[in-house]
Amino acid sequence: MNKDKLSVIIPTYNERDNMPLIIPGVSEILRGKGIPFEILVMDDDSPDGTSKAVDELSSSYPETRCIVRKDNRGLSPAVMDGYEHATGDIYLVMDADMSHPVTKVPDMYYAIAKDGNDISVGSRHAKGGGIENWPLKRKIISFGASSLARPLTSCKDPMAGFFAVRPSVIEGAPLKAKGYKILLEVLVKGNYDHKKVKEVPITFKDREVGESKLGSKVILNYLQHLVKLYLFPGSAPFFKFLFVGGTGMLIDLGLLTFMLYLLGDGKNDYLISQSISFAAAVSWNFIWNRFWTFDARKGSAGGQYIKFSIVALIAFGVRFGLTYVGVDLLGIDEQPLYQVLTIGVIVIVTVINYIGSKLWAFKK
Numbered sequence: 001m002n003k004d005k006l007s008v009i010i011p012t013y014n015e016r017d018n019m020p021l022i023i024p025g026v027s028e029i030l031r032g033k034g035i036p037f038e039i040l041v042m043d044d045d046s047p048d049g050t051s052k053a054v055d056e057l058s059s060s061y062p063e064t065r066c067i068v069r070k071d072n073r074g075l076s077p078a079v080m081d082g083y084e085h086a087t088g089d090i091y092l093v094m095d096a097d098m099s100h101p102v103t104k105v106p107d108m109y110y111a112i113a114k115d116g117n118d119i120s121v122g123s124r125h126a127k128g129g130g131i132e133n134w135p136l137k138r139k140i141i142s143f144g145a146s147s148l149a150r151p152l153t154s155c156k157d158p159m160a161g162f163f164a165v166r167p168s169v170i171e172g173a174p175l176k177a178k179g180y181k182i183l184l185e186v187l188v189k190g191n192y193d194h195k196k197v198k199e200v201p202i203t204f205k206d207r208e209v210g211e212s213k214l215g216s217k218v219i220l221n222y223l224q225h226l227v228k229l230y231l232f233p234g235s236a237p238f239f240k241f242l243f244v245g246g247t248g249m250l251i252d253l254g255l256l257t258f259m260l261y262l263l264g265d266g267k268n269d270y271l272i273s274q275s276i277s278f279a280a281a282v283s284w285n286f287i288w289n290r291f292w293t294f295d296a297r298k299g300s301a302g303g304q305y306i307k308f309s310i311v312a313l314i315a316f317g318v319r320f321g322l323t324y325v326g327v328d329l330l331g332i333d334e335q336p337l338y339q340v341l342t343i344g345v346i347v348i349v350t351v352i353n354y355i356g357s358k359l360w361a362f363k364k
Contacts, residue, residue: 004113006030006037006164007088008105011078013044015096019053025102026094027061033106039064040085041096042078075161076182080175083167089113092164093182094122100162104202108164111198118169118192121155121183121199122162128201129157141219148226151236153187156199165190181222188235234295241354244288249346252281253339260335267327270338274323282312285353294362304361311356315349322348 008026012019023039030037039061041054045068054066067085069078079093090112094100104122111120123129125146131139142159149158163183169190176185187197229235259273286308290296296304326332326341 003034003036004089004109005087006035006105006109007082007086007091008037008039009042009079009082009086009091009093010039010096011042011044011075011082011093012046012050012096013073014046014048014050015043016046016048016050016053018096018098019050019057021098022094022096022102023054023057023061023064025098026105027063029102029105035106035109036088037063038086038088040082041066042082042085043068044073044078045070076185079182083170086167090164090166091170094162099205101202101205104162104200107200108162111200112164112166115198116196117198118166118196119186119190119198120164121157121160121197122202123155123157123160123199124202124204125156126199126201129199129203131204133206134204145219145222149181149184149229151239152184152229154194155183155187155197158184158187162202166192168192176228181225184229185225188229188232233292233297237293237358238354240293241289241357242350244285244293245346245350245353247288248281248285249343251284252277252346253342255280256342257335257339260338265335265338270327271323274342278312278316278319282309285312289357290362294358294364296362296364299362299364307361308357311353311361314356315352318352319345319349 008030010022015022019041023041026039027037041050041064043050043054043066045051051066051068054064058064058066067081069081082093083091090109092105092108094105100122108120108122111117124131131142134142146157146159152158159181160183161181163186165186169192170186171191173186173189173191175182175189230239255277256273259276260269263269263273286305289308290301290304322345323341326345332338332341
């Protein structure tokens with residue numbers, strides 16, 4: 001039975017002293033498991049002689065080659081260049097500093113090759129995982145960075161630098177990573193079944209040789225990257241849905257107020273005004289949700305609009321009923337109580353709209 005070939009991609013900058021540790025460590029464990037592999041050291045033209053150290057090791061470990069990069073330097077661009085040079089059936093990314101346990105490389109491989117997952121993640125936060133020898137400052141930074149990314153993915157450790165993917169996950173994906181968090185980019189933009197992400201617990205150990213690359217520039221690049229991912233169509237759909245719903249609510253309330261000014265503020269006038277403002281808000285929300293919230297542009301716009309309208313009508317029915325209760329039974333009969341009532345009703349029907357939109361109208 002043929003086994004999938006594993007391409008191990010190791011981005012480096014000034015990691016000469018770690019090469020005699022990481023390359024033999026990965027090679028020997030994969031040879032021992034009978035896993036076909038290659039190791040690609042993607043070096044950003046390190047002045048410390050990293051590439052020379054790799055060349056010296058290649059006689060004993062011929063599966064290894066070093067590609068020196070002189071343009072567009074950085075960890076994430078190095079990883080993506082590695083994807084271009086890789087010849088394997090599974091791509092695995094890991095750091096050069098031995099912080100990622102080489103003993104877990106086979107588990108990461110088998111999670112895809114045997115278990116059929118699309119992505120495997122060496123997770124510090126999965127059950128059984130952990131971190132050793134981190135100072136408090138770095139723990140706080142890591143927690144903050146992970147918390148900011150949490151709405152983008154269900155992965156417990158989206159900041160991990162130790163992960164594996166099938167080539168199909170990144171094929172055609174608009175990856176434009178900047179900085180050090182390529183996994184988060186893949187999780188947001190990749191082509192994969194979100195139920196087929198396996199988190200393999202690891203114990204992360206801080207580097208013993210060399211210097212950490214973490215600094216203010218890295219943090220700033222991460223924050224810029226995070227903003228772009230939040231704006232990317234289809235990411236963090238619940239938050240986008242709330243934002244779009246919020247703008248729709250402003251349109252709804254603004255038009256409602258304007259119509260009441262034109263027609264008057266009697267009970268029938270309010271119901272007519274609300275129907276008009278509701279229809280305008282539905283159209284606004286449909287456009288933004290289709291193109292931005294759920295990134296459902298590949299589906300039939302007409303079919304989606306019909307389904308979205310049905311969901312909206314159901315929500316409108318609930319809204320109308322609640323409005324009737326407020327106006328006729330509770331005696332709300334003047335402004336600004338009309339607006340207050342409308343806001344309360346909108347909050348309630350938002351849940352109905354989101355569930356119906358995600359699971360039916362814009363289901364991919």
